[in-house]
Amino acid sequence: MGFHSGFVAIIGRPNVGKSTLLNRLLGTKLAIVTPKPQTTRNRITGIVSWPDCQIVFLDTPGIHEGKGTLNRFMVDEAINSLLEADMVCFMVDAEYEVRADDIRPEEQGILGHVRNAVRPAILVINKVDRVEKNLLLPVLDRYARAFPFEALVPLSALQGDGVDSLVHEVKQRLPEGERFYPEGQLTDRSRDFIISEFIREKAFLLTHQEVPYSVAVVVDVVQERPGKDRLLYIAATLHVERDSQKGILVGRRGEMIRQIGSQARTDLEAFLKRRIFLELRVRVEKDWTRSDRGLTRVGFTP
Ligand SMILES: Nc1nc2c(ncn2[C@@H]2O[C@H](COP(=O)(O)OP(=O)(O)O)[C@@H](O)[C@H]2O)c(=O)[nH]1
Numbered sequence: 001m002g003f004h005s006g007f008v009a010i011i012g013r014p015n016v017g018k019s020t021l022l023n024r025l026l027g028t029k030l031a032i033v034t035p036k037p038q039t040t041r042n043r044i045t046g047i048v049s050w051p052d053c054q055i056v057f058l059d060t061p062g063i064h065e066g067k068g069t070l071n072r073f074m075v076d077e078a079i080n081s082l083l084e085a086d087m088v089c090f091m092v093d094a095e096y097e098v099r100a101d102d103i104r105p106e107e108q109g110i111l112g113h114v115r116n117a118v119r120p121a122i123l124v125i126n127k128v129d130r131v132e133k134n135l136l137l138p139v140l141d142r143y144a145r146a147f148p149f150e151a152l153v154p155l156s157a158l159q160g161d162g163v164d165s166l167v168h169e170v171k172q173r174l175p176e177g178e179r180f181y182p183e184g185q186l187t188d189r190s191r192d193f194i195i196s197e198f199i200r201e202k203a204f205l206l207t208h209q210e211v212p213y214s215v216a217v218v219v220d221v222v223q224e225r226p227g228k229d230r231l232l233y234i235a236a237t238l239h240v241e242r243d244s245q246k247g248i249l250v251g252r253r254g255e256m257i258r259q260i261g262s263q264a265r266t267d268l269e270a271f272l273k274r275r276i277f278l279e280l281r282v283r284v285e286k287d288w289t290r291s292d293r294g295l296t297r298v299g300f301t302p
Pocket residue numbers: 013014015016017018019020021032033034035036037038039040062126127128129130155156157158159
């Protein structure tokens with residue numbers, strides 16, 4: 001048998017566990033995960049290589065009905081990923097599904113996108129650690145009737161159960177082809193992008209209400225600091241939409257931004273496997289989520 005390879009988009013509503021699955025597949029934390037919906041804003045590749053196969057998974061923002069330029073950008077990222085992919089993993093949340101007695105309009109809408117893209121699809125029912133297994137039968141049944149899925153795979157992205165079956169189902173359906181990336185490469189995203197995401201995750205986790213949704217992080221400098229401890233110096237700017245949000249992000253006597261910095265540094269040191277000096281500043285880019293120009297100014301490339 002020859003070498004197989006392909007792109008596989010992971011799509012679904014916000015918060016179903018798409019990024020958690022990507023990290024599980026990679027065996028390392030690449031995509032940021034929080035309990036809040038709409039954590040992921042860009043399409044993020046995670047590359048998994050075997051001796052006979054390479055799968056490029058595309059983690060995507062959740063598909064939802066959001067207003068504003070940023071939300072539209074996010075949904076476009078997800079839908080465009082469908083068109084890049086050879087196959088689709090459509091993810092739903094077991095905990096929600098076992099209580100429902102029908103497929104809700106949001107999921108129907110996403111199925112419509114999969115249908116339009118004409119891609120083979122696997123249904124992934126995530127978070128099965130939260131439900132009784134026998135309650136899944138009616139869920140499997142109604143999704144099997146709604147769409148000609150190639151396979152239906154219940155799993156727990158968090159705990160890992162069922163993830164091997166998903167890989168098995170995907171592998172056997174991939175086209176024959178060459179590797180897209182060298183073995184060992186984890187993502188096609190730049191180091192600066194990953195750094196900015198790790199910082200954004202902490203801001204997302206530590207703030208509330210609309211503030212997390214108004215933060216964008218741009219890495220300004222990444223510089224080797226020669227000397228005996230070989231520090232990597234990183235400077236980044238957190239952009240917010242309004243002055244009041246700047247106040248919250250900086251915090252009383254700078255406490256909040258210090259906490260964001262210290263937590264981000266710990267994760268970055270683990271990811272980059274070296275010591276880091278991290279300097280953060282906060283800047284207001286008025287209403288950046290509301291215009292293309294705003295998005296561009298805080299580092300989005302449409
Ligand atoms: N219990 C449980 N929680 C999960 C599982 N997968 C993800 N989560 C949680 O669901 C939340 C959203 O996860 P995330 O990966 O960010 O979802 P995304 O928005 O679809 O990318 C986080 O709090 C995760 O820890 C799972 O298999 N079981």
